[in-house]
Structure formats: C-alpha cells, structure tokens
Amino acid sequence: MKILKIDHIGIAVKNLAESTRLYEMLGIQSTGSEVVDEQKVKVSFFPVGDSEIELLESTSPEGPIARYIEKNGEGIQHLALRVDNIEVALEELKAKGIRLIDEKPRYGAGGAKIAFVHPKSTGGILLELSQRQG
Numbered sequence: 001m002k003i004l005k006i007d008h009i010g011i012a013v014k015n016l017a018e019s020t021r022l023y024e025m026l027g028i029q030s031t032g033s034e035v036v037d038e039q040k041v042k043v044s045f046f047p048v049g050d051s052e053i054e055l056l057e058s059t060s061p062e063g064p065i066a067r068y069i070e071k072n073g074e075g076i077q078h079l080a081l082r083v084d085n086i087e088v089a090l091e092e093l094k095a096k097g098i099r100l101i102d103e104k105p106r107y108g109a110g111g112a113k114i115a116f117v118h119p120k121s122t123g124g125i126l127l128e129l130s131q132r133q134g
Helices: 016-025 064-072 084-096
Strands: 005-012 035-036 041-048 050-058 076-084 113-117 126-132
Touching: 005 064, 005 126, 016 041, 016 050, 050 064, 064 076, 076 084, 084 113, 084 126
Parallel strands: 005 050, 076 126
Antiparallel strands: 005 076, 035 041, 041 050, 113 126
C-alpha cells in the first residue's frame, strides 16, 4: 500500500450553502456540489494547495452525517488519505488485523473509490481511504 497524500478533510455541516459562503469569504472557491445518494449526503469540495476541504450536508435525517452532527455537532468528521490502489490497501490493513468498516471499496464523491477504517483501530479518527483517477 502506498499513501500518496492527504486527499481531503471532511467537515460535517448543517447547511452547505451557509458554510460555502464562509469558505468563499476566506478566498477558497468551491469546485461545485454533488449529491451522493448512496451515502445520503450532499458534498462540496474546496481545493487548498494539493489537498481539499470537503463539506458534507446530510440529505436525510437518518444519514450518517445527520447522526454524526446530532451526536458531536458540526466539525471535522473524517480524514481521507489518497492511496494508489484501494483494493491492495484494504487487503493489507485486513491482514494486519486493522478493523475496517468497508472491506470493499464503494462509490464516493467525484467518482472516487472510497473505504473507511473503523475509528476503534485508529485512535478514534474516522479514516477514509480514497483512490481517484488522475
């Protein structure tokens, strides 16, 4: 497994439009919004250098972001690491006894293949592995 960089930091927000205005006032422009139905979330990415900030708004009261905000409030929800081969990364982590939420990649925003590592294996941090084209 090769980790290429910090891909993005995911921030759970109640109101994507309101939060977008804040980041735009900071001089960071969004690349647009996208709804990921499978995850019950609407996202917007803000490029910062070689990484991005991802704002996540739940599209359903039962969605994982809505549940996260209800329990923890708005704020950093996950850290995503870009890997060169997500299938190999998941196999290596599983072989090392690291607890996974996803044993197989799923669809993420921007066409990425993503998978999550369980916070019980990472000192309490929800870690996302992300493989993108290009």
